[in-house]
Amino acid sequence: MSDVAYEAVIGLEIHVQLSTRTKMFCGCELGFGEPPNTRTCEVCLGLPGALPVANAEAIHFGLMIGLALDCDLAPRSIFHRKNYFYPDLPKGYQISQYDEPLCRGGKLGDVRIHRVHLEEDAAKLIHLGTSGRLHGSEASIVDFNRGGTPLAEIVTEPDLRSAEDAGEWLRLLRTTLRRLGVSDVNMEEGSLRCDANISIRPAGTHELGTKTELKNMNSFRFIERGIRAEIARQEALLRAGEPVVQETLHFDPRTEAITSLRSKEEAHDYRYFPEPDLTPVGITDAMLERARAAMPELPAARAERFERELGLPADGARLLAWRTELGDYFEAALADDGDDAPEPQALANWLNELVARIETDDPAESQVQPRALASLAAMVAGKRVTQNAAKQVLDRLVAEGGDPAAIVEAEGLGAIGAGDELEPVVQQALDANPDVVAKLSAGDMKPIGVIVGHVMRETRGRADGGAVTRIVRQKLGL
Amino acid sequence: MTDAVALTAAQAAAAVEAGDLDPRELFEAYRARAAADDLNAFVWVAGEAPGEPASGPLAGVPLGVKDLFCTEGVPSQAGSKILEGYRPPYTASVVARLAEAGAPLLAKTNQDEFAMGSSNENSAFGPVLNPWDRSRVPGGSSGGSAAAVAAGLVPWALGTDTGGSIRQPAALCGIVGLKPTYGAVSRFGMIAFASSLDQAGPLTRDVTDAALLFRHMTGRDPRDSTSIGLPEEVRLPSARRLDGIRLGVPDDLTGEGVEPGVMAAFEAALDRARELGATVERVALPHADYGLSAYYVLAPAEASSNLARFDGVRYGLRVEADDLLTMYTRTRHDGFGAEVKRRIMLGTYALSSGYYDAYYGRAQRVRTKIAEDFKAAFDAVDFVVTPTSPGVAFELGAKTGDPLSMYLNDYFTVPMSLAGIPAISIPCGLSEGLPVGLQLAGPAFSENRVLDAAFALEQALGFDGSGARQ
Numbered sequence: 001m002s003d004v005a006y007e008a009v010i011g012l013e014i015h016v017q018l019s020t021r022t023k024m025f026c027g028c029e030l031g032f033g034e035p036p037n038t039r040t041c042e043v044c045l046g047l048p049g050a051l052p053v054a055n056a057e058a059i060h061f062g063l064m065i066g067l068a069l070d071c072d073l074a075p076r077s078i079f080h081r082k083n084y085f086y087p088d089l090p091k092g093y094q095i096s097q098y099d100e101p102l103c104r105g106g107k108l109g110d111v112r113i114h115r116v117h118l119e120e121d122a123a124k125l126i127h128l129g130t131s132g133r134l135h136g137s138e139a140s141i142v143d144f145n146r147g148g149t150p151l152a153e154i155v156t157e158p159d160l161r162s163a164e165d166a167g168e169w170l171r172l173l174r175t176t177l178r179r180l181g182v183s184d185v186n187m188e189e190g191s192l193r194c195d196a197n198i199s200i201r202p203a204g205t206h207e208l209g210t211k212t213e214l215k216n217m218n219s220f221r222f223i224e225r226g227i228r229a230e231i232a233r234q235e236a237l238l239r240a241g242e243p244v245v246q247e248t249l250h251f252d253p254r255t256e257a258i259t260s261l262r263s264k265e266e267a268h269d270y271r272y273f274p275e276p277d278l279t280p281v282g283i284t285d286a287m288l289e290r291a292r293a294a295m296p297e298l299p300a301a302r303a304e305r306f307e308r309e310l311g312l313p314a315d316g317a318r319l320l321a322w323r324t325e326l327g328d329y330f331e332a333a334l335a336d337d338g339d340d341a342p343e344p345q346a347l348a349n350w351l352n353e354l355v356a357r358i359e360t361d362d363p364a365e366s367q368v369q370p371r372a373l374a375s376l377a378a379m380v381a382g383k384r385v386t387q388n389a390a391k392q393v394l395d396r397l398v399a400e401g402g403d404p405a406a407i408v409e410a411e412g413l414g415a416i417g418a419g420d421e422l423e424p425v426v427q428q429a430l431d432a433n434p435d436v437v438a439k440l441s442a443g444d445m446k447p448i449g450v451i452v453g454h455v456m457r458e459t460r461g462r463a464d465g466g467a468v469t470r471i472v473r474q475k476l477g478l
Numbered sequence: 479m480t481d482a483v484a485l486t487a488a489q490a491a492a493a494v495e496a497g498d499l500d501p502r503e504l505f506e507a508y509r510a511r512a513a514a515d516d517l518n519a520f521v522w523v524a525g526e527a528p529g530e531p532a533s534g535p536l537a538g539v540p541l542g543v544k545d546l547f548c549t550e551g552v553p554s555q556a557g558s559k560i561l562e563g564y565r566p567p568y569t570a571s572v573v574a575r576l577a578e579a580g581a582p583l584l585a586k587t588n589q590d591e592f593a594m595g596s597s598n599e600n601s602a603f604g605p606v607l608n609p610w611d612r613s614r615v616p617g618g619s620s621g622g623s624a625a626a627v628a629a630g631l632v633p634w635a636l637g638t639d640t641g642g643s644i645r646q647p648a649a650l651c652g653i654v655g656l657k658p659t660y661g662a663v664s665r666f667g668m669i670a671f672a673s674s675l676d677q678a679g680p681l682t683r684d685v686t687d688a689a690l691l692f693r694h695m696t697g698r699d700p701r702d703s704t705s706i707g708l709p710e711e712v713r714l715p716s717a718r719r720l721d722g723i724r725l726g727v728p729d730d731l732t733g734e735g736v737e738p739g740v741m742a743a744f745e746a747a748l749d750r751a752r753e754l755g756a757t758v759e760r761v762a763l764p765h766a767d768y769g770l771s772a773y774y775v776l777a778p779a780e781a782s783s784n785l786a787r788f789d790g791v792r793y794g795l796r797v798e799a800d801d802l803l804t805m806y807t808r809t810r811h812d813g814f815g816a817e818v819k820r821r822i823m824l825g826t827y828a829l830s831s832g833y834y835d836a837y838y839g840r841a842q843r844v845r846t847k848i849a850e851d852f853k854a855a856f857d858a859v860d861f862v863v864t865p866t867s868p869g870v871a872f873e874l875g876a877k878t879g880d881p882l883s884m885y886l887n888d889y890f891t892v893p894m895s896l897a898g899i900p901a902i903s904i905p906c907g908l909s910e911g912l913p914v915g916l917q918l919a920g921p922a923f924s925e926n927r928v929l930d931a932a933f934a935l936e937q938a939l940g941f942d943g944s945g946a947r948q
Contacts, residue, residue, distance in 0.1 A: 042568050046787045048561065048669040049548040049570060051702050083783050083829070085806060092786020142791070271829035273838060276673035276780055279703050 006238070007203040008231045009211075010166050010196055011114075011158035014173065015151050016183045017121060017191040018061045023148035024120040025052030025095060032189065036143035044148035046090030051277050054079070058150035059281060061182040062102045062118050063291035065152055068176050068298055069113045071106035076282050077117075079275040084268050087142055088122040095120050096153075098272045102281070109172050109300065112157040123147035152182075158197065158208070163227035167220050170194060172322050175299045179324055187219050196227050199244070200234045209234070210244040214251055215261065226251035226258075233258055302327055310334075310344040320348060325362035326355070333370035333377075342377035350377045353391065357398045367401035368394070376404040388461030389413040416462045422455075425463070426471045429454035441476055448472060482507050483947070487539045487633040487687040488714075491580075494537035501538025502527050505582065508540050512585045512631045517607045517616075519626040521545050522553050522586040534580030536694060541581040542626050542635030545589050546669040547573050547678070556669040557589040557619075559602040560813025561794040570667025571699045572636065572678050579694040584632055588622030591815045592785065593643050593671040595619050596887040599878055600817045607874075608651060609946040610912055614871040617647030617887075623681045624651040630947030634682045634691055638668060640675045641773050642866075642891025645903035648681055649866035649915020652905040652943045654932070655681045656688045657891075659922045660898035661706040663692075664699030670784040672777035673704075675895050683943065685904060685933040689714050692925065713926050715933030720754040723931060725918075726761030726859030735886070737869045739909025744865045747906035747916050750938045751863075761855045761862060765847040769893040772848070774885060775828045775841035776896075781818075782825030788813060820881065849897040856921045861931060864890040866903040866915030894919045902932045905941040913943070 022029055026043035042050040066073045080098035097117035106113030124146045129138035154173070160166045174185045174192060184191040194217055199209035214230050217223040229251065234244050248261040297305075303321035306312045312320070320327045330351055334344060342350075350373055351363065358366045363373075376393060379385045385393065385408055393404050393413060408414050416422045429451045430437050436447045448469060455468045472478075482490060482504050493499035505527040512523045520542075532538035543549065546556035548566035555561035569577075577583065590600040598606040598621025606621040608614040609629035616625040620637030624647035627635050637644040639657035648655025656679045663678045670676060680691035693712035699705045725748065733741045748758050790796035790809030797808035814822070828837035855862055867887055877884040894901040894917075901919035908914065916935070920928040 042566070045792065047548075047566065047568075047793070048554070048556070048564070048787070049546075049566070049667040050568075051666050053701060053703050081783050083786060085786065085789060087789075087791050087802065090787060090792060092789060093783055269831045271783070271826065271831070271834075273779060273783070273829055273834070277670075277702075277704065 005203040006200040006231075006235050008161055008163075008227075009158045009199050009201060009208060010160035010162075010227060012156045012160065012166060012170065013195045013197070014154045014170070015121075015193040016065075016154065016177060016185065018058050018150040018152055019181075019183050019191075020055055020057040020061065020150050022055060022057075024055050024058055024118070024150035026148060028148065030149055031145045034145055036141075036145060039145040040147070044090070045144055046092075052095060052275075054278055054281065055150055058118055059102070060287065060291055060294070061150070061180075062116065062152055063283065063287060064180050064182055064294055065116055065154070065177070066103035066106070067291055067295055068180055069103070069106040069108050069116065069154070071103035071113055071116055073103055073283060073288065074100060076100070076280050077102045078280045079118075079278045080272045081275050083271040086122070087140060088125045088147070090123065090144065090147060094122065095275055095278070108176065109169055111159045111169050114155040114157050116152055116154050119151050119153060121146055121149040121151050158199075163224040163231065166196065166227055167224040170220065170223065172299060175322050175324050179296050179298055181296070190218065193218065194223055196223065196230075198227060198230050198234070200231060200238065210246050212244065212246065213248045214258070215248060216250050217253075219253075222251065222253040225253065225256065229256050230258055299324070299327070306344075312344055312348060316345070316348050320351070323361075325364060326351065329363045329370055332364075333374040336371045336374040342374045343381055346381055347374060347377045350380075350394070353394055354398070357394065366398060368397045369401070372397055372402070372404055379404060379408070383415055383464065384408075385413060386415050386462055386464055388456060389415065392461060413460070413462055415464060416459055422459075422463055422467060423471060425455050425458050426451070426468055426475065428458070430472070430475065437476065440472070440478065483511065483630050486683050488690050490539050490633060491535070491537040491690070494539070501531055504538060505540045505584065508584055508632055512542075512626070515626070515631050517609055517612070517625045517629060517631070518604055519588055519606050519622040519629070519631060520585045521555065521557070521588050521603050521622070524584055528582045532577075532580040532582045534578060536576065536580035536690070538580055538582065539633050540584035541576055542585050542587045542623055542632035543573055543583055544620050544623050544635070544637050545586045546593060546638060547636060548667040548669065549573055549583060549586065552583065553586065554669065555602070556593070557591040557601040557603060558788075558813065558815070558818070559795060560788045560809070562813075564794045566667075568667065571664040571701060572695050573667065575664075575697065576636075576691070576694055581691070581694070585626070587620070587626055587632075587635055590619035590621065590643075591818050592669065592781065593619040593638055593640055593676075594781070594817050594821055596642070596646055596884055597872070597874075597877065598622065598647070599874065600815055602815065605874055608871045609948075610652060611871065613873055614912070615650070615874055617650035617867070617871065619643040619647075620655075620681060621647045624648050624653060624655070627651070627681050627683060628653050628943060628946040634680060634687050636678055636695075637681045638671075638676055638678050639891075639895065640671050640677075640777060641895045642888040644679045644681060645891050645901060645915065645917055646867050646887055648903045649905070649913065649917075650871040652913030652941070652946060653681060653683055654685055654688045654902065654904050654936075655679065656692055656902045656925070656929075657894065657900060658692065658696065658925060659708075659900045661704055662696045662708055662900070662923070662925065664697070664702040664705045666699055666701040666705075670780075672780040673784060674780060675773075675777060685715055685902070685929055685936045688902065689929045689933075692929075708925060709923055710926060712929075715929045717930040717934040718754075718937060720751055720756035720931060720934050723751075723756040723861070724859040725751055725756050725758045726855055726862045727758060728763045728766060728862065728864060729760050730763075730767060731864055735868055735889070736865060737909065740865050740867070740869060740914050743907030743909055743914035744916060747935065747939060748863070751935055754934055754938055759859060761859050763848070763851045763855060763862070763893065765844060765851050766893040768844045769848055769896055770885060770889055772841040772844035773888070773892045773896060774824070775837050776845065778821040778825030779828045779838050780825065782822045782829065785814075785818070785822055817881070845896045848893050852893070852897045852899055852919075852921070860920065861928065862919045864917045866890060866917040870909050870912035870914060890917060898922060900925050900928050902928050904932050904936050904939075905943060906935075906939055907941065913941075
């Protein structure tokens with residue numbers, strides 16, 4: 001038994017705070033970082049007698065998400081009450097959706113979407129004392145600014161098979177939502193939150209194992225680490241002949257510890273019933289039309305366009321399109337209609353070089369203008385500067401910005417061609433390495449790198465490796 | 479000022495308009511009477527007249543408001559201890575609307591806790607006495623409003639009706655009570671009992687007052703998604719005849735379960751209706767008999783959720799404890815009365831996983847059937863008429879030990895609530911010296927026709943309620 005290979009089956013539940021102007025069911029403006037309890041009213045405080053009114057913009061955003069995820073949009077959906085007691089829930093129930101959600105089915109990338117529904121966020125509880133959790137805290141205080149913020153809950157089918165898959169897919173989802181402009185999708189600030197349902201089964205089998213729900217993963221890194229840790233925990237249990245228990249788990253990214261929040265036996269009975277304070281949401285053709293008109297090009301479509309129109313390989317196209325900021329920078333550079341427009345693949349490679357050199361996620365926030373990167377790529381393509389020298393130019397651009405041609409000029413980094421300039425340097429390298437010359441002459445070309453390296457050192461990378469090799473062959477009569 | 483108190487609200491408004499009556503004196507006359515109340519009809523009475531004299535079509539005629547309407551800075555406890563000391567930071571839409579129309583707040587009226595009750599004995603402030611006989615209940619849950627209007631302590635008052643809470647106390651106190659079509663009046667700021675059934679309505683001395691007050695209550699409110707308003711302006715009633723009007727008496731109303739004196743007064747009223755030109759026929763409401771059962775699933779289910787917010791965290795009563803769960807349970811144990819707890823438990827059970835379909839789902843289907851029954855009935859008749867309540871006002875304490883017999887008080891009023899249609903109760907006579915109410919119900923949004931028919935009947939019946947005003 002112990003050498004059975006297991007495969008993980010993972011589904012995600014993602015909560016997205018929508019960046020509407022006002023809250024889901026009242027007129028309070030959304031706020032982040034305001035003094036506690038300043039963005040509240042009788043409705044979002046759940047005061048006696050107050051009634052909710054559904055936010056039309058949130059429904060519009062919900063439809064856009066549904067369109068982006070290729071869902072079936074319900075012509076009529078209703079809100080339900082999800083009843084439970086907790087101090088962050090001022091009415092004693094959350095207004096959510098249950099069996100008639102706004103969107104059903106759908107697909108993003110290789111992952112099927114189960115449903116998308118709208119609901120309201122809970123308030124923020126702050127537990128005073130050392131534990132930082134309700135249990136064992138000295139006191140807890142509530143900030144209702146967040147309470148009532150519109151949320152879209154996106155539930156996937158269990159189509160993911162590894163922590164890395166989950167992370168990658170979540171990045172695609174984040175980019176898609178960012179492109180839609182419906183959310184800040186910032187995990188650290190909580191505008192994108194993710195729970196994972198995880199089970200494992202012997203590879204190649206189809207029956208699902210017992211699943212657990214892993215909560216509280218507030219960064220991409222923690223999600224991947226958390227899922228990995230939970231898969232390992234389940235595997236260890238099964239290998240030891242012990243069952244996996246269906247429960248809700250908490251992942252502590254600091255200690256990597258996974259602890260139980262509650263088991264199935266303690267599961268809430270939420271006593272869902274249709275929210276009598278709200279009328280059903282009817283989706284009209286006009287609403288659909290408006291949502292369609294608001295749709296931007298989405299990452300999946302953009303990747304396909306990069307592949308089709310620019311000839312990028314699928315992987316490279318995805319890499320650019322699934323990170324909006326990279327795609328935008330790439331297209332900005334590509335649009336530079338200077339004397340020699342860069343070749344897309346070469347430009348993509350140079351963008352990777354740039355990304356590796358900067359701290360921020362968004363190259364547009366760096367010193368390097370898209371036009372500068374485009375022109376650098378064009379100079380390399382035109383053999384006016386070598387790869388190696390261009391990397392030095394890029395270092396300078398990252399450090400202080402500017403125009404690559406000017407840097408090449410000022411630093412004397414222009415490529416040294418095959419002519420008179422290069423010949424004496426090659427000769428010098430051959431003179432300095434007689435043992436290498438002997439091997440080369442005997443037909444062993446392996447050590448030619450020594451000569452090329454020598455020349456590169458002498459020319460600070462400005463020489464073209466191919467030209468050096470040609471001159472060596474010429475000189476040695478090979 | 480006894481003259482002013484003898485006037486109906488509409489007459490008082492006309493007198494103010496004509497310059498014959500000073501609205502401040504009117505307010506003060508009623509304020510003094512309300513302050514001297516010995517029926518326990520009020521939980522709060524204004525200390526003085528509002529700073530600025532009221533203007534508008536209601537001309538400063540002051541208003542009694544059921545405790546469960548939120549009124550800014552004024553205690554609003556819905557008759558419950560759990561809202562001890564609670565003064566809302568905002569005013570219910572309908573109260574604000576009436577204040578704008580010139581009806582200032584005079585007093586908050588006593589009620590059954592969270593509108594759960596038919597006798598006003600479930601109030602944290604103690605029972606209200608019936609001005610016709612102080613050993614008897616005024617009905618409920620709007621018992622304070624009904625008693626205060628009947629006794630002339632306020633010219634008119636607001637109540638709410640979920641399953642009969644305006645109509646039944648109006649009947650037991652010998653006044654007029656209108657439950658409007660669901661959606662005619664905004665619920666924003668009404669502390670909820672059962673959201674899909676609650677409607678605010680007027681309790682008044684006569685039908686004209688009911689029409690006048692209702693005219694300024696109805697209207698779509700952007701803060702209540704379920705409010706629609708009325709498709710037409712509310713007219714002051716003027717009909718004198720009922721020629722061609724078909725009144726339908728439900729098939730199963732045979733007199734069984736109804737006090738003989740109530741049945742006699744009801745039938746005498748039907749005779750007067752015939753004299754005015756109406757025909758009276760039998761009409762089938764095959765599912766109405768299940769109304770009470772469905773109601774006592776649906777209303778508690780919604781209540782169990784609506785009352786979850788009273789948890790001691792933010793406002794009202796909190797009984798301190800070392801941990802959260804104990805604070806919740808102690809607060810709700812001490813804050814809610816027995817009837818409220820009973821309904822929370824019923825409702826929680828009805829919504830529980832595994833029971834939802836058998837109870838809540840089924841009750842919703844019954845509700846749909848009852849609404850269809852009324853639709854079909856209104857193809858055959860213009861109005862459905864019944865006694866409002868099977869009996870007259872009963873002795874205090876007579877039914878407190880038997881919730882089921884108490885619930886039967888709503889037998890005739892609950893079906894209209896479930897169907898969401900308008901129904902009015904008008905006094906139609908006395909039985910053993912106590913008022914009997916007649917209920918007249920019409921199709922959704924037919925308030926103008928309901929008021930007109932009720933007015934014609936009222937004029938013909940000539941009921942004298944002055945005996946309750948000392």
